[in-house]
Amino acid sequence: MDLRTATARPTLAAAEVAALRAAGVLIEDPRRERPRYFDGRFLAARDLIRDQQYILAREADLGRAAGSGVAGGLEVSRGEGDRIEIAAGHGVTPAGELVVLPRAASVRLGDIPHAEQLSARFGLGRIAQPPLRNRTGLFVLALRPVEFTDNPVGAYPTTITGPRTVEDADIVEATAVVLVPWNDDGAADALDARRGRAAATIFAGDGARALSSNVLALAMIALQNNVPVWIDTPLVRRELGAERADLPGLGHAPRAL
Numbered sequence: 620m621d622l623r624t625a626t627a628r629p630t631l632a633a634a635e636v637a638a639l640r641a642a643g644v645l646i647e648d649p650r651r652e653r654p655r656y657f658d659g660r661f662l663a664a665r666d667l668i669r670d671q672q673y674i675l676a677r678e679a680d681l682g683r684a685a686g687s688g689v690a691g692g693l694e695v696s697r698g699e700g701d702r703i704e705i706a707a708g709h710g711v712t713p714a715g716e717l718v719v720l721p722r723a724a725s726v727r728l729g730d731i732p733h734a735e736q737l738s739a740r741f742g743l744g745r746i747a748q749p750p751l752r753n754r755t756g757l758f759v760l761a762l763r764p765v766e767f768t769d770n771p772v773g774a775y776p777t778t779i780t781g782p783r784t785v786e787d788a789d790i791v792e793a794t795a796v797v798l799v800p801w802n803d804d805g806a807a808d809a810l811d812a813r814r815g816r817a818a819a820t821i822f823a824g825d826g827a828r829a830l831s832s833n834v835l836a837l838a839m840i841a842l843q844n845n846v847p848v849w850i851d852t853p854l855v856r857r858e859l860g861a862e863r864a865d866l867p868g869l870g871h872a873p874r875a876l
Contacts, residue, residue: 650676671790682715687835688859693720694852695760695838701728701846703760705796705837711859713832716764718794726796728754728845754845757801757813759855761834765795799830801839810841810848821854830855 631639639645653673654666692708703726709719768787776783801817817839830836836855841848 678717679715682711682717683713685711686860687711687713687715688857689835689837690859693762693837695850695856697847697850698725702726703728703840703847703850705760710762710835712762712764712835716833718762718764718835720762720794724796728798728842728847754842756842757810757817758840758842759799759801759830759834759836760838760840761797761799761830761836763795763797763834764792766790766792797834798840799834799836810843814839814841814849814851814854818854 636645651673652669654669656662656666687710689708689710691710692706693710694706694708696704696706698704705720705724705726707720707723709717711717768789769791770787770789771785772788774784774786836857838850838852838856839854840850
């Protein structure tokens, strides 16, 4: 590695690039382009945004290289009434995004307006669901990486006659707790029977892959009128790196001990 440039990649001349492209052996990734700065170049906000996108793309690629799952913490337990307790911890989604809970979270399943907003924002439901006040069935408790803009500041005009505006100055990364309905065709069987069928689908089939790659599954929860009946963590929770040490015939790697 060249310590002056902090990179181990050799720089190709324009003639070499043209020759490799013509031979079809130069593989380019449009997500991995970053601005080249030099004295005299006009700097625009889009250049800094491209820098941010480049770093995020590389982080996601590195995350996928190590696999997905829980790196530490994030244990799920039942709280009082309709509350679910999630311990602090961090993990990586199948898409390579990092999700972090810096402190323990207590989630109230009866917080209907907040849950409705999350469901509409993320579009996680695949089939029509009953009103959240009467939710009954199997759900996957998961974490989803999100971001939003905040901290507005005054912005100077970009033209001579333009007005001053107010723009959010920061992009805040956060983690949202979501409930993803488990798609078992809305079966009306007892919740324990549906638990067994879900286990067969996950461990003997490919059911876990039905979840979005943008969420990190922590536990499967059975709800009866929005109150937890049982919580099964091993059904959907996977430890980081477990998929790289899969055992033949078991469908999914066991949890790391």
